[in-house]
Amino acid sequence: MMIRPVKAGRFLLSGGRILVKTFRLISLGCPKNTVDSEVMAGMLIEKGYSPVVNPEDYVDVLILNTCGFIQSAKEESINRIMEAVAAKEAGRAGKVVVAGCLAQRYPDALKDEIPEIDALFGIDGIEMITEFLEGGHVPVITKEPSYIYSYKSPRAISTRSGYAYLKIADGCNHTCSFCAIPKIRGKQRSRPIPDIVAEARALTDEGFQELILVAQDGTSYGMDIGLSDGLSDLLEELEKIEHVGWIRPMYMFPGRISDRLLDVIAGSDKICPYVDIPFQHSSGELLKSMRRPGDGENYLRLLERIRNRIPGVFIRTSLIVGYPGETEKDVEKLLYFVKEARFQHLGVFTYSREEGTPAFSLEDPVPAAVKLERSSVIMEEQRQISHELNEKLVGKTLEVMVEGISDETELLLQGRHIGQAPDIDGVVLINDGEARVGEKKPVVIEQALFYDVVGRII
Numbered sequence: 001m002m003i004r005p006v007k008a009g010r011f012l013l014s015g016g017r018i019l020v021k022t023f024r025l026i027s028l029g030c031p032k033n034t035v036d037s038e039v040m041a042g043m044l045i046e047k048g049y050s051p052v053v054n055p056e057d058y059v060d061v062l063i064l065n066t067c068g069f070i071q072s073a074k075e076e077s078i079n080r081i082m083e084a085v086a087a088k089e090a091g092r093a094g095k096v097v098v099a100g101c102l103a104q105r106y107p108d109a110l111k112d113e114i115p116e117i118d119a120l121f122g123i124d125g126i127e128m129i130t131e132f133l134e135g136g137h138v139p140v141i142t143k144e145p146s147y148i149y150s151y152k153s154p155r156a157i158s159t160r161s162g163y164a165y166l167k168i169a170d171g172c173n174h175t176c177s178f179c180a181i182p183k184i185r186g187k188q189r190s191r192p193i194p195d196i197v198a199e200a201r202a203l204t205d206e207g208f209q210e211l212i213l214v215a216q217d218g219t220s221y222g223m224d225i226g227l228s229d230g231l232s233d234l235l236e237e238l239e240k241i242e243h244v245g246w247i248r249p250m251y252m253f254p255g256r257i258s259d260r261l262l263d264v265i266a267g268s269d270k271i272c273p274y275v276d277i278p279f280q281h282s283s284g285e286l287l288k289s290m291r292r293p294g295d296g297e298n299y300l301r302l303l304e305r306i307r308n309r310i311p312g313v314f315i316r317t318s319l320i321v322g323y324p325g326e327t328e329k330d331v332e333k334l335l336y337f338v339k340e341a342r343f344q345h346l347g348v349f350t351y352s353r354e355e356g357t358p359a360f361s362l363e364d365p366v367p368a369a370v371k372l373e374r375s376s377v378i379m380e381e382q383r384q385i386s387h388e389l390n391e392k393l394v395g396k397t398l399e400v401m402v403e404g405i406s407d408e409t410e411l412l413l414q415g416r417h418i419g420q421a422p423d424i425d426g427v428v429l430i431n432d433g434e435a436r437v438g439e440k441k442p443v444v445i446e447q448a449l450f451y452d453v454v455g456r457i458i
Contacts, residue, residue: 029067433457
């Protein structure tokens with residue numbers, strides 16, 4: 001059952017006064033975490049709690065769904081927790097609940113260092129939030145999470161402008177040396193195809209035009225439930241939904257992209273010609289240490305295969321610089337790879353040393369300043385590539401999903417074409433024409449910026 005945010009809550013009488021149970025939920029981290037937050041919000045709304053957005057307004061419970069992936073994310077989560085505690089001490093919140101990855105990863109430290117937190121909820125505790133607030137106990141944080149929501153779970157969609165995330169699996173079975181996700185979210189657990197399709201139908205019935213499929217590794221979807229090429233199977237079923245607009249699969253592991261998957265994408269007018277592959281690096285030696293397959297040459301051949309099978313495909317990747325032992329020669333290889341690959345979209349992360357990961361004990365660390373310098377070099381090259389590829393769009397008419405007023409200025413509208421995922425890629429800035437939020441419009445591209453393009457509705 002899908003639930004949209006509502007204004008009315010359950011009203012309680014106390015001493016002749018009408019009380020409304022209220023909550024505010026702050027979601028940090030990735031889209032997969034966003035879905036968990038939406039499920040928690042849906043459960044609360046179903047029980048009569050009313051969402052409150054204004055941080056100055058009092059709420060009965062202030063919930064933070066945290067990220068604990070890398071150091072910067074942990075620091076942001078801690079800062080937001082301290083802000084929540086301050087709101088509680090100032091009388092603007094009744095209870096403070098910390099949920100999600102940081103709570104899952106560091107429950108004891110959070111209890112000891114921030115005793116003002118009223119409750120900690122790990123991954124498996126998501127579905128017990130309302131039970132706790134109604135006077136129940138705080139669930140034990142399990143070391144091996146097993147929770148995954150279903151289409152029957154209530155959910156309050158928080159994304160804007162016509163798209164919704166659809167989590168197809170949680171957890172991960174990979175053993176990448178730098179990544180703490182398997183330690184935090186447990187082993188992969190895939191939702192059955194009929195369950196995902198049922199939720200997708202509900203979302204499209206509510207008017208969502210774009211479904212973005214998220215998992216830690218989309219190409220591993222279904223392997224734990226006996227499917228050999230589960231993502232292809234799933235896409236073929238989702239494509240049958242009559243009113244679905246765009247279907248955008250994310251997070252594809254380099255070694256698991258089958259020809260069938262590429263052909264399914266290429267043969268569909270609903271599945272976005274968009275491939276998101278986190279290559280992480282191109283140095284074979286570093287990738288081996290990262291416990292990742294392949295090297296730059298293998299990856300370039302993979303990219304050629306993808307482009308041959310999906311004409312006009314848009315490709316995104318993410319890279320890590322500063323991994324222990326990375327040399328200037330490795331960076332030269334990576335820069336060459338980026339120049340040859342010519343990605344439409346690319347993000348660079350500086351390596352974060354995380355306790356509990358195989359790479360934690362590695363020697364030969366790269367200084368922080370060198371990491372940042374290497375990141376800047378890669379991104380400067382990508383900036384030019386992105387601009388050149390955007391220039392090729394000038395004069396073309398693209399279907400654009402309108403998101404509303406631009407984040408940069410109220411004088412422009414903002415939208416995305418089929419090759420742009422929300423929040424991580426560029427946007428289409430619209431300087432002429434009218435449209436409603438979530439509406440698709442033909443836009444002729446008139447100008448190319450480094451990451452964005454500018455056009456008018458025709």
